[in-house]
Amino acid sequence: MIKARSVLWFRRDLRIHDNAALDWACENSAAVIPVYIHSPEEERPWAPGAASRWWLHHSLALLQNKLADKGLTLHFYSGNSEELIPKIIAESKAGSLVYNRLYEPHMQDRDSRIEKKIEDEIEVVSFDSGLFFPPGTVLNNQQLPYRVYTPFYRKIRPLLSVSQSQQYSQPSSGCSKVPESISLSSGLPLKSLALLDEHSWHEKLASHWLPGEDRACELLDEFTDSAVEHYEIERDIPAVDSTSRLSPYLHFGEITPQQIYFAFWPLLEGERGAGASRSAEVFLKQLIWREFAHNVLWHFPETSTKPMNPRYKKKFWRSNKSAFIAWSKGETGIPIIDAGMKQLWETGWMHNRVRMIVSSFLTKNLGINWLDGASWFWDTLVDADLANNSMGWQWVAGCGVDAAPYYRVFNPITQTRRFDSKFSYIDTWVPGHAVSDYPHPIVDLASSRDEAIQRYKHYISS
Numbered sequence: 001m002i003k004a005r006s007v008l009w010f011r012r013d014l015r016i017h018d019n020a021a022l023d024w025a026c027e028n029s030a031a032v033i034p035v036y037i038h039s040p041e042e043e044r045p046w047a048p049g050a051a052s053r054w055w056l057h058h059s060l061a062l063l064q065n066k067l068a069d070k071g072l073t074l075h076f077y078s079g080n081s082e083e084l085i086p087k088i089i090a091e092s093k094a095g096s097l098v099y100n101r102l103y104e105p106h107m108q109d110r111d112s113r114i115e116k117k118i119e120d121e122i123e124v125v126s127f128d129s130g131l132f133f134p135p136g137t138v139l140n141n142q143q144l145p146y147r148v149y150t151p152f153y154r155k156i157r158p159l160l161s162v163s164q165s166q167q168y169s170q171p172s173s174g175c176s177k178v179p180e181s182i183s184l185s186s187g188l189p190l191k192s193l194a195l196l197d198e199h200s201w202h203e204k205l206a207s208h209w210l211p212g213e214d215r216a217c218e219l220l221d222e223f224t225d226s227a228v229e230h231y232e233i234e235r236d237i238p239a240v241d242s243t244s245r246l247s248p249y250l251h252f253g254e255i256t257p258q259q260i261y262f263a264f265w266p267l268l269e270g271e272r273g274a275g276a277s278r279s280a281e282v283f284l285k286q287l288i289w290r291e292f293a294h295n296v297l298w299h300f301p302e303t304s305t306k307p308m309n310p311r312y313k314k315k316f317w318r319s320n321k322s323a324f325i326a327w328s329k330g331e332t333g334i335p336i337i338d339a340g341m342k343q344l345w346e347t348g349w350m351h352n353r354v355r356m357i358v359s360s361f362l363t364k365n366l367g368i369n370w371l372d373g374a375s376w377f378w379d380t381l382v383d384a385d386l387a388n389n390s391m392g393w394q395w396v397a398g399c400g401v402d403a404a405p406y407y408r409v410f411n412p413i414t415q416t417r418r419f420d421s422k423f424s425y426i427d428t429w430v431p432g433h434a435v436s437d438y439p440h441p442i443v444d445l446a447s448s449r450d451e452a453i454q455r456y457k458h459y460i461s462s
Helices: 020-028 049-070 081-092 105-118 150-167 202-205 213-225 226-233 246-252 257-268 274-299 322-330 334-346 354-365 370-380 386-397 413-417 424-429 446-462
Strands: 005-010 031-037 075-078 096-101 123-127
Touching: 005 020, 005 081, 005 322, 020 096, 031 081, 031 257, 049 202, 049 213, 049 257, 049 370, 075 081, 075 274, 081 105, 096 105, 105 123, 202 334, 213 246, 213 257, 226 274, 257 274, 274 334, 274 386, 322 354, 322 370, 334 370, 334 413, 334 424, 354 370, 354 386, 354 413, 354 446, 370 386
Parallel strands: 005 031, 005 096, 031 075, 096 123
Antiparallel strands: none
């Protein structure tokens, strides 16, 4: 049987290892044509933000080199995928299109339209990727989607143990059988995608991050070798480097949850003692929370732009441009809020505990729409992920699934005492917080909390 050529469509699976689409293409094709299409218009209103584009640019450059080492040329395109894919297939004379699936509903719809357009002419092969289980496959006993995390975790955890320990015995080697390489004349240079902003803000991210599959694997090794043992106790302390920093690598598919689980398996089985096992389980719960977020977006796609609870529509929120600017710049006069926002601006990342504190302050003390905060995070976070970002903000604002109770307002002062009592984190990002001329808070914490609770009570009872 003569094998056909395959167009291998990379999206958010920017890796060589544990890549089912790449493996299939290499095993079943006479020639492989890897492509990446930059199509921000198809992702609106959530086209990749500035920090994400910076990461994407460098990750693509590294992937291009890794594929070149295997004799494959990564082709770049910019424009409408529904128009470009048929043209690429025609130029390459390919007999198959291969890709790993995306799960955002609007991206699924786009992929379905492309498949229907070409399925009579060529073979379309797609694989699940990026999650433990495809969204929509883990349902409650009534065959309905979960709206609360804990029951979802209890359902998925035993399934995970069985499926991953038995079926995922070893990650794939990454295109061990290299087919013929073909270069198309229609491809563009990577820089033509214009992923990097003209504004120089993103340049400083390079001093904090190294995108790419290799660095993801290094971080996983470092985390499982040492930091994970302290994760249960130290994960909420922002001054301590006790988190994995794997979130952007997971988002761009430079590493998979399966690879992490495989690395964690000895710890979960108690190889390094009960403490390490508990910490590994706590971290695993974060991966399953990510899984939960993607399931929520799958079943309730409107939650990326609308509150799950219709009581909290636009009229519930206040408009306060000056307060929002002060929040975004880290100039609220509340040290831990300012520290978090300055960490975000400087590094493209913020400690998760601090994310909850600054989100609560914006939505409850200031009463500003969670979507405004979600949009700011979307543009400035290197790990901006639509499912996580949407559900996280709605959780804090009290308007989403499994949301924090309306009366839960994170007190920045109390949070500082609990998690940064020596001001180590705050000193790092706002070293002048203790001086007498440090700005006064833009809002009184006690009265704004009381006002927020009354506002929530009013809308709940109305």
